[in-house]
Each structure stands twice: as structure tokens, then as C-alpha cells.
Amino acid sequence: MLTFDFKNVFSVGDHGLLKEPDMSWFPQPSGKRYSFYDLPENGKLADEIAEFAREAREKFDHFVLLGIGGSALGARCIADALASASERGRLIILDNVDPALLSNATAGLDLARTLFLVVSKSGGTPETVAQYFYFREKTEATGLKATEHFVFVTDPEKGFLRKIAREEKIRSFEIPPEVGGRFSVLSACGLLPAALLGIDIHGLLRGAARQREGIFHTSFQENHAYQLAAIQYLLWKERGVPMTVIMPYSSQLSTFSDWYVQLLSESIGKEKNLRGETVNVGLTPVKAVGVTDQHAQVQLFTSGPFDKFLLFIEVSESDFDLKIPVMYESEKDFSYLHGVSFHQLLLTEKRATEQALTQYGRPNATVKISKLDSEHLGMLFMLFQESVAFLGELCGIDAFDQPGVELGKVLTKRLLS
Amino acid sequence: MLTFDFKNVFSVGDHGLLKEPDMSWFPQPSGKRYSFYDLPENGKLADEIAEFAREAREKFDHFVLLGIGGSALGARCIADALASASERGRLIILDNVDPALLSNATAGLDLARTLFLVVSKSGGTPETVAQYFYFREKTEATGLKATEHFVFVTDPEKGFLRKIAREEKIRSFEIPPEVGGRFSVLSACGLLPAALLGIDIHGLLRGAARQREGIFHTSFQENHAYQLAAIQYLLWKERGVPMTVIMPYSSQLSTFSDWYVQLLSESIGKEKNLRGETVNVGLTPVKAVGVTDQHAQVQLFTSGPFDKFLLFIEVSESDFDLKIPVMYESEKDFSYLHGVSFHQLLLTEKRATEQALTQYGRPNATVKISKLDSEHLGMLFMLFQESVAFLGELCGIDAFDQPGVELGKVLTKRLLS
Numbered sequence: 001m002l003t004f005d006f007k008n009v010f011s012v013g014d015h016g017l018l019k020e021p022d023m024s025w026f027p028q029p030s031g032k033r034y035s036f037y038d039l040p041e042n043g044k045l046a047d048e049i050a051e052f053a054r055e056a057r058e059k060f061d062h063f064v065l066l067g068i069g070g071s072a073l074g075a076r077c078i079a080d081a082l083a084s085a086s087e088r089g090r091l092i093i094l095d096n097v098d099p100a101l102l103s104n105a106t107a108g109l110d111l112a113r114t115l116f117l118v119v120s121k122s123g124g125t126p127e128t129v130a131q132y133f134y135f136r137e138k139t140e141a142t143g144l145k146a147t148e149h150f151v152f153v154t155d156p157e158k159g160f161l162r163k164i165a166r167e168e169k170i171r172s173f174e175i176p177p178e179v180g181g182r183f184s185v186l187s188a189c190g191l192l193p194a195a196l197l198g199i200d201i202h203g204l205l206r207g208a209a210r211q212r213e214g215i216f217h218t219s220f221q222e223n224h225a226y227q228l229a230a231i232q233y234l235l236w237k238e239r240g241v242p243m244t245v246i247m248p249y250s251s252q253l254s255t256f257s258d259w260y261v262q263l264l265s266e267s268i269g270k271e272k273n274l275r276g277e278t279v280n281v282g283l284t285p286v287k288a289v290g291v292t293d294q295h296a297q298v299q300l301f302t303s304g305p306f307d308k309f310l311l312f313i314e315v316s317e318s319d320f321d322l323k324i325p326v327m328y329e330s331e332k333d334f335s336y337l338h339g340v341s342f343h344q345l346l347l348t349e350k351r352a353t354e355q356a357l358t359q360y361g362r363p364n365a366t367v368k369i370s371k372l373d374s375e376h377l378g379m380l381f382m383l384f385q386e387s388v389a390f391l392g393e394l395c396g397i398d399a400f401d402q403p404g405v406e407l408g409k410v411l412t413k414r415l416l417s
Numbered sequence: 418m419l420t421f422d423f424k425n426v427f428s429v430g431d432h433g434l435l436k437e438p439d440m441s442w443f444p445q446p447s448g449k450r451y452s453f454y455d456l457p458e459n460g461k462l463a464d465e466i467a468e469f470a471r472e473a474r475e476k477f478d479h480f481v482l483l484g485i486g487g488s489a490l491g492a493r494c495i496a497d498a499l500a501s502a503s504e505r506g507r508l509i510i511l512d513n514v515d516p517a518l519l520s521n522a523t524a525g526l527d528l529a530r531t532l533f534l535v536v537s538k539s540g541g542t543p544e545t546v547a548q549y550f551y552f553r554e555k556t557e558a559t560g561l562k563a564t565e566h567f568v569f570v571t572d573p574e575k576g577f578l579r580k581i582a583r584e585e586k587i588r589s590f591e592i593p594p595e596v597g598g599r600f601s602v603l604s605a606c607g608l609l610p611a612a613l614l615g616i617d618i619h620g621l622l623r624g625a626a627r628q629r630e631g632i633f634h635t636s637f638q639e640n641h642a643y644q645l646a647a648i649q650y651l652l653w654k655e656r657g658v659p660m661t662v663i664m665p666y667s668s669q670l671s672t673f674s675d676w677y678v679q680l681l682s683e684s685i686g687k688e689k690n691l692r693g694e695t696v697n698v699g700l701t702p703v704k705a706v707g708v709t710d711q712h713a714q715v716q717l718f719t720s721g722p723f724d725k726f727l728l729f730i731e732v733s734e735s736d737f738d739l740k741i742p743v744m745y746e747s748e749k750d751f752s753y754l755h756g757v758s759f760h761q762l763l764l765t766e767k768r769a770t771e772q773a774l775t776q777y778g779r780p781n782a783t784v785k786i787s788k789l790d791s792e793h794l795g796m797l798f799m800l801f802q803e804s805v806a807f808l809g810e811l812c813g814i815d816a817f818d819q820p821g822v823e824l825g826k827v828l829t830k831r832l833l834s
Binding site for chain 2: 068069070072073084085086088095096097098099100101102103104105107108124125126127129130133134136137160164181242243249250251252258261262265266268269270271280281282284286287289290291292294295296297298299300301302303304305306307308318319320321322323324325327328331333334336337340341342343344345346348349351352353355356359360402403404405407408409410411412413414415416417
């Protein structure tokens with residue numbers, strides 16, 4: 001079960017919204033389908049990946065993902081949210097070219113028991129290609145048959161990685177060409193690393209498919225994605241609120257925020273609108289995690305400028321039943337903690353923070369899932385992707401391109417050539 | 418060596434500053450000393466901690482830090498920046514009450530070889546006390562003499578932890594009462610966990626002391642901390658720029674940003690000014706890391722609203738000499754990568770991103786350190802703490818309190834009682 005509670009957007013007077021947004025801008029009745037909609041239907045791909053993973057989990061101890069941006073963020077999020085403690089350690093994600101990371105994260109690795117996942121939608125991301133060269137040479141230098149230690153996730157036709165995969169018969173999985181990197185978590189991009197950690201990838205797709213049903217609802221009450229997009233849009237347009245704080249009360253969802261940071265930043269941060277006019281729009285995502293950030297950022301959220309919308313994620317039930325024991329009974333200051341479960345403490349602090357923020361006039365809302373499992377994570381992915389696509393429509397921009405990063409790429413090449 | 422290059426604040430036309438800030442508001446000639454100034458002088462404490470750590474490193478395999486906010490962020494930053502790959506794994510930081518974190522992070526731990534660091538300035542942080550109860554009981558339940566497996570870092574006189582330390586003769590270290598949590602990284606708060614990982618804590622203090630010399634310079638050219646504070650202040654006042662993006666090009670400094678996020682958020686985000694007037698000021702820190710975020714947030718930074726100041730951190734030399742090998746020579750698209758070191762690629766991408774952002778009219782500046790070692794990290798800590806203290810003076814607010822988090826604490830207690 002996934003619910004979206006946004007009453008506190010209307011409980012903060014002039015700092016929030018005064019009435020419910022209507023459906024007048026709702027883009028869906030036009031029948032437009034976004035590229036990521038059909039990914040949950042690809043059960044055949046999931047079967048194929050699961051089968052590959054079954055074998056690879058026997059043959060290899062570690063999986064090293066070479067990839068950056070959308071090629072890494074979804075995988076890390078799934079692993080952190082769903083993998084058990086012992087499985088999580090099997091996946092190493094190298095999403096930077098910093099040699100300190102490459103060296104430290106792979107120190108002591110047994111290459112004979114390591115599989116490298118080279119993930120690049122275009123098949124030619126320079127950072128990823130550089131890492132591939134490095135680890136390919138390293139693997140061969142130990143006398144291993146390199147092609148057996150690499151698997152590619154890339155475009156079905158184009159790009160350097162696809163060419164190499166064909167020529168050297170390296171096992172590969174496809175990212176549909178029409179699906180952009182930041183919307184690719186439910187493609188092989190996210191599913192392959194997930195399956196390698198023994199995660200139920202069919203559950204991810206099932207949850208996403210279920211959540212997707214809400215997209216076409218033309219009743220405001222039924223369409224969570226449109227609710228979220230409309231609230232963000234109106235808070236920005238009517239109240240000048242340019243930031244969305246994404247704050248899961250869950251350490252396992254801490255990197256869900258990183259995934260959302262890319263999704264919102266790259267999709268909505270645009271110089272031009274669809275008519276080609278210079279608009280320089282964008283909402284800035286701010287990452288936080290509860291309860292931790294109550295001791296770091298909440299002071300700013302309660303007391304600083306009225307420039308933020310706070311979006312909580314709450315998980316109703318926990319798999320971990322840990323209780324605070326009764327100790328030092330004479331210390332009355334802490335008797336309220338005795339016998340309370342840690343999950344109950346977490347949820348209570350969330351409720352208290354939400355109430356405090358509302359009292360301080362800060363608009364906030366909560367996405368609540370009943371538990372953190374594959375299905376519910378799939379629902380979250382779909383909800384947030386949909387809401388960002390809708391937000392793009394409301395802002396009148398193309399949510400699926402990223403022209404503002406080209407100049408940096410060109411300059412890098414020029415400086416090195 | 419630490420330098421601060423802010424020429425790109427003046428190279429972006431109307432979006433940046435038109436002339437150099439002057440020293441007219443400079444607060445230091447009044448002789449005011451901030452609470453954190455004297456920490457680098459405490460060589461005796463560092464000796465004591467180093468001696469304790471020498472023994473503890475023999476007796477224990479793992480160190481579990483129970484603490485939140487300022488009690489955890491500095492320790493994590495130091496560990497990530499300076500510990501070797503094998504040492505880093507010995508420190509587990511539990512800065513949340515999420516039972517999933519408590520359970521996963523301590524799975525398989527041998528309690529007989531584990532030391533718990535309970536870190537709380539007030540000695541009564543509820544989250545930390547709850548964790549203490551939990552692990553204290555767990556340790557005793559295995560038949561261990563619990564007092565030998567705990568060390569406290571807390572106020573010298575007041576609070577629950579101090580009382581318990583006295584009564585049960587638990588080894589403890591002091592945080593000077595006048596030093597706030599977010600300014601405590603150079604107290605036992607940061608030094609103890611650092612020393613337990615074999616890090617040169619005297620170097621941290623030496624670097625901080627060296628950087629501190631710049632504080633009292635009344636020449637703008639010599640005073641990096643004032644330069645940074647004045648730039649942030651003027652970009653906010655004159656250009657309406659409410660966000661500082663902190664973007665180290667270093668995976669090891671990724672959590673330095675988390676430390677700075679707390680420092681800037683809690684210090685400057687204030688409802689009232691020093692005259693008691695309601696002002697709701699605050700600058701919002703946005704965390705990013707290079708090169709990774711070129712594939713996640715840079716699209717927004719180049720193309721979105723003109724609401725951000727970008728602050729890079731660059732490390733000139735790397736300890737890790739890894740080269741991109743020459744492979745697939747016929748693929749001309751990637752020949753520019755051949756033979757380039759990963760560190761050179763990292764620095765070149767930084768330069769390219771900086772140039773692109775400047776061309777897009779985005780004010781940016783770079784703090785450059787020659788290498789990442791204890792001394793230079795100490796310099797960074799002192800520079801950023803000073804600049805935030807100065808910024809508080811410029812904004813006319815108290816940078817050292819956090820009244821905006823009290824309501825949440827009260828509500829939590831009420832909801833649980």
C-alpha cells in the first residue's frame with residue numbers, strides 16, 4: 001500500500017497552498033505515454049536476468065559496477081534498500097574516476113571471483129570507458145579470460161560497448177534506446193545488479209506496474225503523481241518555493257534520495273522551454289534523512305527562509321524488531337524511552353518533526369508505504385518518475401534531455417587532446 | 418598549502434559580484450574569539466587520546482560510534498578522508514535510530530572485540546542514550562564486563578553520560594562546554610575516532626592552527642575565511658543567491674560536504690537576528706561531488722535558475738597513481754584518454770566544469786589544497802568554521818545556537834509519554 005498525505009500543504013496559511021490544485025493542466029488524457037511506462041511489462045527480460053544472476057551468484061563473490069549517474073544511482077538505491085547486510089557487501093559501485101575510490105574500493109578483491117558490470121546507455125560514457133580499460137587490462141594481466149568477467153548493459157545497436165560486445169561475444173543486456181538514463185532504473189540498469197544480490201526483481205516490476213495504474217486517473221484524489229507534481233509546481237509558481245527537500249525516515253532509503261536528486265535536477269533544470277524561449281527553470285532537490293538530519297538541517301528547515309517544500313517518506317512497518325531496554329530506572333529523564341521500539345521512536349520523531357514544521361509554517365507532505373520490499377520500492381520509483389514527467393509538462397519544458405552538460409564534455413575532451 | 422581562487426565570482430557579469438568586497442564589516446578587530454579557536458592548542462588532549470587509541474587498537478577490532486549530528490559528521494568525514502581502506506572498515510557510525518541500521522551495521526560483530534564510543538555533548542541526546550541502553554544490555558548479556566567496552570565523549574561536568582561515567586568509572590573524554598556540537602570536530606569528538614583508526618591527529622591540529630593564523634588578517638587578500646563569508650553574503654544580499662553548492666572533486670571528501678551541510682544549515686538558518694527581530698535568514702547548502710554529479714546535478718547548475726554559488730574543493734596531488742591504459746587503439750573516439758592518469762582526468766573534468774559554469778554565468782570558486790592529509794584536512798575544517806562564524810556576524814545572527822529544533826524534541830517526548 002502506498003498513500004500520499006499532503007494536508008500539511010494547506011495547513012500553513014500563506015506559506016502553503018490555499019486550495020486544492022485542479023486537473024486543468026493534467027497532461028495524460030492526451031494519451032501521451034512516457035518512455036519509462038512500459039518497462040514494468042518486460043517480464044521476459046527479468047526472467048533472463050534472473051537466470052543469468054543465478055549462475056553468476058555461484059561463480060562470483062563480488063560484482064563491480066562501472067557506471068555513473070543513472071547507471072549507478074538506481075542500482076545503489078535498490079541495493080541499499082533491499083539487500084541483506086551480507087549481500088550488500090558483494091556489490092561495489094564505482095561512480096567516480098577518483099583513483100582513491102577505484103583503488104580503495106577494490107583493494108584485496110579476488111579478480112578470479114569478480115564480475116564487472118559495465119553500464120552505459122550510450123555505450124561511450126568516457127568515465128565508464130576509462131574504468132573499463134583499466135579493469136579489463138588488470139583482469140587480463142592476472143591471466144584470466146577477460147570476456148568471462150565482464151557483462152555490458154547498453155544500447156541494443158549503437159555505441160562502443162555494443163560494438164565490443166558483438167566483436168568479442170561479451171554477454172550484454174539492452175537498455176531500450178528511448179529510455180533516458182535517469183528513467184532507466186526498471187531496465188537492466190537496475191534489474192541486473194539487483195538480481196545479482198538475490199533481490200526479487202519481478203516484485204520491483206510488479207509494484208511499478210501497480211503504481212502506474214494511477215497515472216491515467218483523471219480524478220485528483222486518485223492520482224498521486226499528479227498531486228505531487230501540481231503541489232511542487234504551485235508552491236513554486238504561487239509561493240516562490242524553489243526547493244524540494246526529500247527526507248525519508250529510513251536509513252535504507254537514504255540513497256533513494258540521491259536517485260531522486262538526479263531525477264528532479266536533470267529533468268526540470270532547463271534553460272529553454274518547449275517554445276525555445278530562455279526560461280532558466282528548475283527545482284532544487286535537497287537531500288536529508290530522518291532522524292539524522294533533525295540534528296543537522298532541521299534548524300534551517302524550521303527557521304530559515306520560506307523557500308522549501310518538505311517531502312517525507314515513511315515506512316509503516318519494520319522487519320527489524322529492536323526494543324530500547326529498561327535501564328537506569330531512577331533516571332526519570334529517559335523513562336519515556338523504556339520499552340519503546342526503535343522503529344516506534346523513529347516514527348514518533350517523524351510525526352513530531354512534521355508537526356513542528358507545520359507549526360513553523362513550512363509546507364510538507366508524506367509518501368507512506370506499508371513496508372520496504374521490492375514491490376513497494378517499485379511503486380516509489382514509478383510514482384516519482386511519473387511526478388517528474390508531469391512536472392515537466394506543467395513547466396513547459398522537455399523533461400527528458402540534458403543539453404546543459406554538453407559543454408563540459410566538449411571542454412574536457414579539448415583540454416585532454 | 419591551501420589557496421582560495423574566487424576570480425569566477427567576478428567573471429559572470431550581473432550574476433556575480435562586480436567588485437571585490439571590502440573589509441568594512443570585518444568582525445575580528447573587535448578581538449572576538451570564537452569557541453572553536455582554541456581547540457588546536459590542546460596537544461595534551463591529543464597525546465592522551467593517542468595513548469588510549471594505541472592500546473584500544475590492540476584490544477579491539479571494531480569501534481562503534483553512537484552519536485548523531487555533530488557527534489558523528491566530523492568523525493565520518495575524517496575517517497573517509499584519511500583512513501586506509503582496511504582501517505576504514507573498523508569504524509561503524511550509527512547516527513540514526515533506524516533499527517535496520519543498528520541491526521545491519523552490527524551484524525556479525527564480535528562484541529568481545531568491540532569498543533563502543535558514546536558521543537553526546539549534552540550527555541543526554543535521546544537517540545544516543547537509547548542506542549547506549551541497547552548496546553549496553555547486549556554487551557552485558559554476552560557476559561562481558563560492559564564498562565570495559567564503552568568510552569564516553571561528553572561535557573566535563575553536566576549530563577547523564579557524565580554522571581554514569583563517574584559512578585561506573587567508565588573512561589571518558591571531555592568536550593569543552595563552550596564548544597557547540599557542529600564546531601567540535603577538533604575536540605575529542607573527532608580526534609578519538611580518528612586516533613582509533615591510526616590517523617595522525619596531531620597533524621589535524623597543526624593544520625587547523627596554521628589556517629587559524631589567517632583569521633585576524635585585516636587585509637582582504639590574506640583572509641580566506643572572510644573572503645568566503647563576504648562572497649556568500651554579498652551574492653545573497655545583492656544577487657538573491659540563497660544556495661551554496663559544496664562540490665569536492667574527491668570521493669574521499671564526499672562526506673566533508675555532509676559535515677559542512679550541518680555547519681552552514683544550523684549556524685546560519687535562524688528565525689531571529691541578534692536584536693530579536695524576525696528575519697528568517699539562512700543559506701541552503703547543496704551537496705554534490707565531482708565528477709559524479711556532472712551526471713546528476715550539473716544540468717541544473719548550468720541551466721536552472723541563477724540561485725546558486727558553487728564552491729569546489731580541489732586536491733592537487735593524489736597518492737594513487739592509476740593510469741588509463743592504451744586499449745582498442747583503432748577507436749579514435751577514446752584516444753584522448755590513453756595514458757592519462759585518473760587523477761588528471763578528474764582535475765581536467767573539474768576545470769572543464771568550472772569553465773562551462775562560468776560561461777553559463779554561474780558564480781563559482783575553488784578551495785585548493787595541495788594534498789589530502791591530516792594537516793590539510795585540519796586546514797579545511799578551520800577555514801570553513803571561521804567562514805561560517807564570520808557569515809553569522811555579517812547576517813547579524815547568533816551562529817552558535819539552534820532554537821529551531823527544540824519544538825520537535827518536546828513533541829517527541831510528549832507523544833511518547
